[in-house]
Amino acid sequence: MNGIVYVDTDSVVKQGGTIIYWSMYLNQQGTGTFNNVPVYKWMRKVETDLRTPRKGRALLDVHFDINDRQIGASVQHSSWYTISDSPELNVALSYAKEGQDTGAIPAPVSNRY
Numbered sequence: 001m002n003g004i005v006y007v008d009t010d011s012v013v014k015q016g017g018t019i020i021y022w023s024m025y026l027n028q029q030g031t032g033t034f035n036n037v038p039v040y041k042w043m044r045k046v047e048t049d050l051r052t053p054r055k056g057r058a059l060l061d062v063h064f065d066i067n068d069r070q071i072g073a074s075v076q077h078s079s080w081y082t083i084s085d086s087p088e089l090n091v092a093l094s095y096a097k098e099g100q101d102t103g104a105i106p107a108p109v110s111n112r113y
Helices: 087-095
Strands: 004-007 013-015 018-026 041-049 055-064 070-075
Touching: 004 087, 018 087, 041 087
Parallel strands: none
Antiparallel strands: 004 018, 013 018, 018 041, 041 055, 055 070
8 A cells, every 4th residue: 555544542442351443544545445436535444452461353344535535435344353463553553542442533634744
């Protein structure tokens, strides 16, 4: 993926030994299509089990067009995968606060970088 990755630091929550956060991927070239509309950014909700070895899984993907309009979402609930090194997770951990996941989708940041 060529582009920029952000972690929505306001939505990071830690629940016991689990952390949930949103990553946003921006790409001015487009990253493919969703329902035949070019996708310029997508957000992924990630759940990570912090026990050793750390394991993560995608929960939800949300797709946006170049004008920040949501053009689709897909529930993931992917299989757990081992995380050896993740800059996104490291950022999320530094902003984690105890709490409950609200389920809210964060507002996308501008893709005009």
